[in-house]
Amino acid sequence: xxxxxxxxxxxxxxxxxxxxxxxxxxxxxxxxxxxxxxxxxxxxxxxxxxxxxxxxxxxxxxxxxxxxxxxxxxxxxxxxxxxxxxxxxxxxxxxxxxxxxxxxxxxxxxxxxxxxxxxxxxxxxxxxxxxxxxxxxxxxxxxxxxxxxxxxxxxxxxxxxxxxxxxxxxxxxxxxxxxxxxxxxxxxxxxxxxxxxxxxxxxxxxxxxxxxxxxxxxxx
Amino acid sequence: xxxxxxxxxxxxxxxxxxxxxxxxxxxxxxxxxxxxxxxxxxxxxxxxxxxxxxxxxxxxxxxxxxxxxxxxxxxxxxxxxxxxxxxxxxxxxxxxxxxxxxxxxxxxxxxxxxxxxxxxxxxxxx
Numbered sequence: 413x414x415x416x417x418x419x420x421x422x423x424x425x426x427x428x429x430x431x432x433x434x435x436x437x438x439x440x441x442x443x444x445x446x447x448x449x450x451x452x453x454x455x456x457x458x459x460x461x462x463x464x465x466x467x468x469x470x471x472x473x474x475x476x477x478x479x480x481x482x483x484x485x486x487x488x489x490x491x492x493x494x495x496x497x498x499x500x501x502x503x504x505x506x507x508x509x510x511x512x513x514x515x516x517x518x519x520x521x522x523x524x525x526x527x528x529x530x531x532x533x534x535x536x537x538x539x540x541x542x543x544x545x546x547x548x549x550x551x552x553x554x555x556x557x558x559x560x561x562x563x564x565x566x567x568x569x570x571x572x573x574x575x576x577x578x579x580x581x582x583x584x585x586x587x588x589x590x591x592x593x594x595x596x597x598x599x600x601x602x603x604x605x606x607x608x609x610x611x612x613x614x615x616x617x618x619x620x621x622x623x624x625x626x627x628x629x630x631x632x
Numbered sequence: 633x634x635x636x637x638x639x640x641x642x643x644x645x646x647x648x649x650x651x652x653x654x655x656x657x658x659x660x661x662x663x664x665x666x667x668x669x670x671x672x673x674x675x676x677x678x679x680x681x682x683x684x685x686x687x688x689x690x691x692x693x694x695x696x697x698x699x700x701x702x703x704x705x706x707x708x709x710x711x712x713x714x715x716x717x718x719x720x721x722x723x724x725x726x727x728x729x730x731x732x733x734x735x736x737x738x739x740x741x742x743x744x745x746x747x748x749x750x751x752x753x754x755x756x757x758x
Binding site: 427428431434435438439442445446448449452453460503505506575576631 | 641642644645648649652653655656659660663667668669670671673674675
C-alpha cells in the first residue's frame with residue numbers, strides 16, 4: 413500500500429514529457445544559434461549585401477555642406493553632391509576578401525570630367541581610388557540615371573578598417589570650389605550598394621592556405 | 633505571502649529557459665566584444681536582450697527551486713574558468729590603457745570574490 417503511494421507520488425513529481433521536450437527544444441535553439449554563427453562567421457563563403465538608400469537619409473554622406481537636401485523626382489528620392497570629396501562609411505564583415513561598390517547616379521557631368529570612388533587604405537586618411545565614370549565631349553547619357561561599380565581587394569589594396577567600418581569617398585572633381593565654371597553641376601545620388609565577398613575557412617583551405625593563415629583570414 | 637504566477641513544472645520550465653537564454657546571451661555578448669560584428673552582423677542583440685528581460689520578469693514570478701546543492705569541485709573549476717575568462721576579456725578590451733594589467737587583475741579578483749560569496753551563501757542556507 414505504502415509502496416504504491418510512493419510510486420504514485422514519484423509519478424506526480426516526475427517531469428511530464430512535454431516539459432522535457434520543451435527543455436530540449438530550448439537547449440537545441442541555443443545550440444543552433446551558436447552553430448549558425450560559427451558556420452556563417454568561420455566556415456561559409458558568402459556575399460553580404462548592404463544597400464544604402466542615399467535619398468532616404470541625410471546621415472549616410474558627409475560633410476553636410478557638400479551635399480544637398482533630399483529631392484524627389486519621378487518616384488526617386490536622391491541627394492545631390494554639391495562639393496568634391498564626399499565621404500561615406502560602410503560595414504565590412506569579418507573574412508571579407510573583395511568589396512564591390514555599386515552606385516546609382518545621374519549623369520550631370522561637364523565634358524571630360526571624371527567620377528572616382530576611393531577606399532581608405534591608411535590610418536592617415538590616405539585612399540586608394542578607382543575611376544568609375546568619364547564624361548565624353550558629347551554625352552549620350554546626359555541627365556540619365558546610370559549604375560556603375562568598382563572593386564577593392566581588402567588585402568591587396570591594404571584597406572584600413574576602423575571598428576569594422578570602411579571609409580569611402582565619392583569624388584566628382586569638377587565640383588571643387590575653385591572650378592567656378594563647373595562646380596554648379598551637382599551630381600544626384602540615388603543609392604550605394606556594397607557587396608562584401610566573404611571567404612570562409614573551407615574555401616581558404618581549399619585554396620591551399622594553411623589552417624592558421626585561413627583562421628587569421630576569416631577573423632580579420 | 634509569496635504569490636507565484638507559475639508553479640511546479642511550468643515554473644521549472646520558465647526558470648530553465650531563462651537560464652539558457654541568459655547564458656547564450658552572455659556568450660554572444662563576449663563573442664561580439666572580442667570580435668566586433670561576429671554576432672551583430674546576423675543577430676540584433678538588443679532584441680535578444682528584450683526577450684531575456686521578458687523571460688527574467690516571468691522567472692521572478694515563478695516558483696523557485698528550493699533544493700540547494702553542496703558546492704563541488706566542478707563549482708570551483710567553473711569559478712576559476714570564469715575568473716580567467718574575465719581577465720582575458722578585460723585585458724583585451726583595455727590593452728591600450730597604461731593600467732591594463734592592474735584593471736584586468738582587479739576585475740578578475742572581483743569576479744572570483746563574487747562567485748565565492750554566492751557559493752558560500754548557498755552553503756549557509758543549507
